[in-house]
Amino acid sequence: MSSGSQFVVAAYAVILFALVMYMVIVAMKSARIGREVELLTRIIERNRPDDTADADGQDVPPPVKVVDE
Amino acid sequence: MTDSRSGRLLVVTGTATAALTALAVFGVFFVAPEDADQGIIQKIFYFHVAIAIASLVAFAVACISGVLYLRTRRERHDEVSSISIGIGLLFSGLVLVTGTIWAKASWGTWWVWGDPRLVTFLIVILLYAAYFVLRSRAEGERQRRYSAIYAIAAFASVPLSFYSVRIAQSFVHPVVFTQSGANMPDSMLVWFVVSQIAAFGLYLTMLQLELVQRRTEKRLRTLKTRVERLVAESPGA
Numbered sequence: 001m002s003s004g005s006q007f008v009v010a011a012y013a014v015i016l017f018a019l020v021m022y023m024v025i026v027a028m029k030s031a032r033i034g035r036e037v038e039l040l041t042r043i044i045e046r047n048r049p050d051d052t053a054d055a056d057g058q059d060v061p062p063p064v065k066v067v068d069e
Numbered sequence: 070m071t072d073s074r075s076g077r078l079l080v081v082t083g084t085a086t087a088a089l090t091a092l093a094v095f096g097v098f099f100v101a102p103e104d105a106d107q108g109i110i111q112k113i114f115y116f117h118v119a120i121a122i123a124s125l126v127a128f129a130v131a132c133i134s135g136v137l138y139l140r141t142r143r144e145r146h147d148e149v150s151s152i153s154i155g156i157g158l159l160f161s162g163l164v165l166v167t168g169t170i171w172a173k174a175s176w177g178t179w180w181v182w183g184d185p186r187l188v189t190f191l192i193v194i195l196l197y198a199a200y201f202v203l204r205s206r207a208e209g210e211r212q213r214r215y216s217a218i219y220a221i222a223a224f225a226s227v228p229l230s231f232y233s234v235r236i237a238q239s240f241v242h243p244v245v246f247t248q249s250g251a252n253m254p255d256s257m258l259v260w261f262v263v264s265q266i267a268a269f270g271l272y273l274t275m276l277q278l279e280l281v282q283r284r285t286e287k288r289l290r291t292l293k294t295r296v297e298r299l300v301a302e303s304p305g306a
Binding site: 005007011012014029033043047 | 094108109110112116120159163166167170171174275285286289292293296299300303
């Protein structure tokens with residue numbers, strides 16, 4: 001490999017490395033969010049008083065009755 | 070914008086950017102002719118210049134978002150501004166590293182302190198790096214306001230860097246775009262344009278990705294607060 005092409009490879013390797021590192025950081029952030037969501041879901045499931053509450057802790061409204069006219 | 074819509078947009082932008090980057094790399098290395106003067110090291114320029122322009126555009130977006138934040142006080146503008154500066158800094162760092170590699174190959178030295186383009190570009194990077202120091206010093210609305218003002222003020226350094234090489238009489242840094250047009254044949258210009266579009270696509274993809282992630286984190290924080298309240302109010306607590 002000529003010295004010129006070594007410099008070209010080095011420059012593109014730097015760009016590739018930076019992009020890969022960026023993707024790793026984004027993936028780590030997403031994994032952390034996923035873990036926190038999982039933890040919250042478990043806490044909600046454990047503390048759910050009955051089946052009338054949804055995942056957000058809001059009371060689920062009773063089903064709407066359809067009245068035929 | 071709804072989550073599903075921004076998710077779809079992210080997939081489209083990301084796919085298009087990946088395809089364009091692959092096409093640009095193929096074109097630069099297998100189709101574009103080798104420069105008669107510089108030889109193979111000229112291939113560095115395709116992404117070096119494209120990323121440099123994309124970084125300056127990112128700083129411009131940050132400036133515009135700063136103005137919009139000061140006018141509307143909408144948090145979203147502050148988010149776009151800070152994310153754009155982060156991406157702009159990453160791109161600028163890459164420009165600096167690829168530039169020094171090119172300089173070593175072309176001039177035989179990593180850095181020339183006497184060159185106005187190199188020095189002013191370094192000043193731009195340091196100015197924008199200071200943005201995050203300032204941002205970490207304040208919170209809430211004050212943080213957003215100070216950040217917006219700084220993003221607008223720091224943008225003054227961008228034209229300084231851009232025109233420095235054109236205004237300065239003695240320089241060693243080559244000028245690619247002059248008033249008479251691009252300083253390269255069409256067979257090279259085509260692949261430079263593809264590289265430039267890919268660099269813009271990369272910026273847009275990163276911006277969307279971080280916006281989606283920040284929005285998710287914000288919702289998660291709200292949900293956490295609600296769950297904490299729910300646990301505290303539950304009969305077993």
